[in-house]
Amino acid sequence: MSERPVPTSSLELFRWIGWAQRKAGEDWIRERDLSHEQSFVLGYLTQNPGAIQRDIAEVSRTSAASVTSLLQGLERRGLVERRPAPDNGRVKLVYATPSGSDLIAGFTDAISAIDEKILTPLDEAERSTLQKLLTKIVAELPQPTRD
Numbered sequence: 001m002s003e004r005p006v007p008t009s010s011l012e013l014f015r016w017i018g019w020a021q022r023k024a025g026e027d028w029i030r031e032r033d034l035s036h037e038q039s040f041v042l043g044y045l046t047q048n049p050g051a052i053q054r055d056i057a058e059v060s061r062t063s064a065a066s067v068t069s070l071l072q073g074l075e076r077r078g079l080v081e082r083r084p085a086p087d088n089g090r091v092k093l094v095y096a097t098p099s100g101s102d103l104i105a106g107f108t109d110a111i112s113a114i115d116e117k118i119l120t121p122l123d124e125a126e127r128s129t130l131q132k133l134l135t136k137i138v139a140e141l142p143q144p145t146r147d
Contacts, residue, residue: 017118024114025107032103037062037070038079042104045080045096052091079103 007013029039040060045051057067071094074080079100085091119127 020118021111021114024117025111028107028110034103037066038074039104039107041067041070041074042079042096042100043107045094046101046104049095050093052085052093056094074100 007016026036029036032039034042037060041056044056044059048055053064053067053071056071057064060067062070071080071082075082078097080094080096082092082094085093119130122130
């Protein structure tokens with residue numbers, strides 16, 4: 001089998017780096033028997049305990065029905081729980097359980113380790129230069145929006 005040539009255009013190189021980051025993150029998530037959506041919701045609930053399903057649908061950019069199905073699966077695994085809101089029993093507040101929080105607790109560290117591995121070939125000066133150049137590029141780009 002022949003080796004795939006390394007891309008030469010800057011944008012292709014960015015895509016290759018992005019692919020490596022995404023793949024490593026997906027592998028980490030998959031090792032925990034989670035989908036991308038499930039891990040996102042667990043992370044969100046860890047940072048925003050007591051969120052309502054409508055908020056989860058909004059931040060995950062999905063439908064209320066999809067969120068309901070996703071939460072049911074996480075609930076069956078004991079990773080989230082829904083509790084009635086104190087002031088309105090029809091509204092359910094959603095919380096990550098300790099098991100759910102523990103399951104994804106190392107994600108940020110794992111992503112940092114992935115970034116470190118990707119940047120291993122660079123010395124500190126090169127990393128600093130890369131950071132400055134990327135910051136300069138990003139400053140000229142449109143900012144992502146939530147809608």
